[in-house]
Amino acid sequence: xxxxxxxxxxxxPLYYRFLNNLNHQGKKRVSSKELSExxxxxxxxxxxxxxxxxxxxxxxxxxxxxxxxxFFRKTLDQDELTDVALIGVGNLGTAFLHYNFLxxxxxxxxxxxxxxxxxxxxxxxxxxxxxxxxxxxKMTGVKVAILTIPASExxxxxxxxxxxxxxxxxxxxxxxxxxPGHIRVHHIDLAVELxxxxxxxxxxxxxxxx
Amino acid sequence: xxxxxxxxxxxxPLYYRFLNNLNHQGKKRVSSKELSExxxxxxxxxxxxxxxxxxxxxxxxxxxxxxxxxFFRKTLDQDELTDVALIGVGNLGTAFLHYNFLxxxxxxxxxxxxxxxxxxxxxxxxxxxxxxxxxxxKMTGVKVAILTIPASExxxxxxxxxxxxxxxxxxxxxxxxxxPGHIRVHHIDLAVELxxxxxxxxxxxxxxxx
DNA sequence: AATAAGTCGTGAGCAATTTCACAATATTAT
DNA sequence: ATAATATTGTGAAATTGCTCACGACTTATT
Ligand SMILES: NC(=O)c1ccc[n+]([C@@H]2O[C@H](COP(=O)([O-])OP(=O)(O)OC[C@H]3O[C@@H](n4cnc5c(N)ncnc54)[C@H](O)[C@@H]3O)[C@@H](O)[C@H]2O)c1
Ligand SMILES: NC(=O)c1ccc[n+]([C@@H]2O[C@H](COP(=O)([O-])OP(=O)(O)OC[C@H]3O[C@@H](n4cnc5c(N)ncnc54)[C@H](O)[C@@H]3O)[C@@H](O)[C@H]2O)c1
Numbered sequence: 001x002x003x004x005x006x007x008x009x010x011x012x013p014l015y016y017r018f019l020n021n022l023n024h025q026g027k028k029r030v031s032s033k034e035l036s037e038x039x040x041x042x043x044x045x046x047x048x049x050x051x052x053x054x055x056x057x058x059x060x061x062x063x064x065x066x067x068x069x070x071f072f073r074k075t076l077d078q079d080e081l082t083d084v085a086l087i088g089v090g091n092l093g094t095a096f097l098h099y100n101f102l103x104x105x106x107x108x109x110x111x112x113x114x115x116x117x118x119x120x121x122x123x124x125x126x127x128x129x130x131x132x133x134x135x136x137x138k139m140t141g142v143k144v145a146i147l148t149i150p151a152s153e154x155x156x157x158x159x160x161x162x163x164x165x166x167x168x169x170x171x172x173x174x175x176x177x178x179x180p181g182h183i184r185v186h187h188i189d190l191a192v193e194l195x196x197x198x199x200x201x202x203x204x205x206x207x208x209x210x
Numbered sequence: 211x212x213x214x215x216x217x218x219x220x221x222x223p224l225y226y227r228f229l230n231n232l233n234h235q236g237k238k239r240v241s242s243k244e245l246s247e248x249x250x251x252x253x254x255x256x257x258x259x260x261x262x263x264x265x266x267x268x269x270x271x272x273x274x275x276x277x278x279x280x281f282f283r284k285t286l287d288q289d290e291l292t293d294v295a296l297i298g299v300g301n302l303g304t305a306f307l308h309y310n311f312l313x314x315x316x317x318x319x320x321x322x323x324x325x326x327x328x329x330x331x332x333x334x335x336x337x338x339x340x341x342x343x344x345x346x347x348k349m350t351g352v353k354v355a356i357l358t359i360p361a362s363e364x365x366x367x368x369x370x371x372x373x374x375x376x377x378x379x380x381x382x383x384x385x386x387x388x389x390p391g392h393i394r395v396h397h398i399d400l401a402v403e404l405x406x407x408x409x410x411x412x413x414x415x416x417x418x419x420x
Numbered sequence: 421a422a423t424a425a426g427t428c429g430t431g432a433g434c435a436a437t438t439t440c441a442c443a444a445t446a447t448t449a450t
Numbered sequence: 451a452t453a454a455t456a457t458t459g460t461g462a463a464a465t466t467g468c469t470c471a472c473g474a475c476t477t478a479t480t
Contacts, residue, residue, distance in 0.1 A: 013405035040386045059428040060476030091305035098301045168411045176250045182416040186407045195223035197396045198292050201378045206392045269458040270446030
């Protein structure tokens with residue numbers, strides 16, 4: 001369908017955010033070199049990334065911020081709003097609910113679910129918390145879920161999400177969940193990230209020349 | 211120094227965790243195929259990853275769980291404790307403080323810092339919160355920091371961390387911070403992760419055959 | 421007008437990572 | 451013992467991603 005490399009696709013939201021910043025600062029043009037310094041991605045990589053979408057810049061000039069931003073807005077479907085459900089209103093889930101993803105974003109946490117009766121019926125950062133038993137009923141139309149429940153619950157809830165018709169899951173539990181092939185799962189494993197950082201520090205010490 | 215590919219190094223903590231689980235379940239042996247199903251990494255990749263450390267398995271048999279676990283414990287320095295400081299005790303920072311990284315881990319959040327007088331002096335999940343003004347004084351010996359402050363504060367605090375002698379930063383702010391080449395920064399950008407997932411769902415729809 | 425400086429878009433090469441596929445070896449069953 | 455089955459470790463190929471380096475073109479300057 002799309003021939004954009006995955007590595008490029010992952011960087012698009014980052015480019016979009018920084019272009020947005022530049023636009024708010026009133027900047028009219030930007031070079032791949034400037035952008036490179038801001039997002040910490042090699043300037044040749046940026047030019048290559050952009051080139052997959054055609055010739056967006058002008059030689060000797062750079063890129064027009066407003067034009068580029070508009071282009072990425074369309075490409076990233078920033079005009080359509082995507083609804084997301086959050087499952088598990090604990091420490092991590094509550095932090096996400098307080099955070100307004102909408103600020104720079106086309107993504108909205110529309111509802112949350114928990115098993116704890118004390119949380120059910122409340123609103124956290126404008127988002128209503130429903131009982132997990134009502135998930136299938138309330139969640140119609142929502143195709144993306146953020147999973148912030150205990151690892152032991154992950155498989156059970158995942159199966160229910162799959163049956164409900166989910167297409168994407170952002171999984172913060174340490175469990176590696178099993179889903180049918182047509183469902184996309186992105187894992188964010190904070191403990192692994194921290195351990196990996198520490199491992200790199202000990203085994204790949206950087207010198208002054210990178 | 212080490213010739214382990216970076217992609218392999220990033221998976222080590224994951225392998226370690228699942229081997230730990232297997233060991234607790236009393237499992238004595240495991241094949242790359244079984245492990246593959248658990249961690250969702252191709253079995254050939256797992257064998258290749260392990261092979262960088264030598265011949266850890268036995269042909270026709272698989273891997274001895276206890277032996278492998280012991281090997282990775284040493285490799286990942288699970289016997290040494292690494293102290294970490296957390297900067298910014300807000301929504302996200304508080305969630306991390308409540309989470310006990312030590313459970314399966316050799317990493318400990320030893321102290322936290324915030325600018326808010328109401329938080330200073332308290333303890334969250336056993337971790338003392340100090341005033342950010344006292345950072346340099348209190349932080350001696352700590353070489354890794356988790357950054358969960360507002361993006362606008364990121365550059366200023368980063369400079370102070372660099373001067374203080376930090377070697378690694380796990381950055382949760384959307385800011386792309388600038389550090390000298392010998393300091394390692396890992397970015398975890400939750401808004402980007404969510405946007406990227408949504409982008410993939412719309413532009414790379416998966417079929418039943420993956 | 422002519423020159424200098426700046427910057428894109430991309431061919432080509434390089435580097436990193438993943439995957440295939442199979443000989444070698446171990447275990448299990450009969 | 452022997453045969454059948456299981457599974458590793460790895461050479462080689464395939465895939466994916468990154469970076470150099472430069473021609474082409476734009477803008478600014480004199
Ligand atoms: N907090 C962190 O810093 C952190 C770090 C790394 C990983 N994680 C992982 O993220 C997940 C959430 O962590 P947390 O600290 O927020 O945990 P938590 O215990 O604070 O929150 C879990 C929430 O899920 C709810 N819950 C339990 N079973 C449920 C069910 N069947 N259906 C719906 N809701 C249910 C609980 O009521 C609770 O509110 C865990 O898997 C944890 O391992 C958290
Ligand atoms: N909460 C989320 O779900 C979420 C999601 C994506 C990204 N983020 C990013 O993570 C960071 C933290 O988010 P949050 O929701 O926890 O924000 P928050 O506002 O709840 O917390 C920030 C904390 O930092 C403290 N602080 C401010 N200035 C400081 C300084 N100079 N020194 C020390 N402490 C200082 C504040 O007192 C506050 O406690 C932000 O950069 C945010 O963009 C958060």
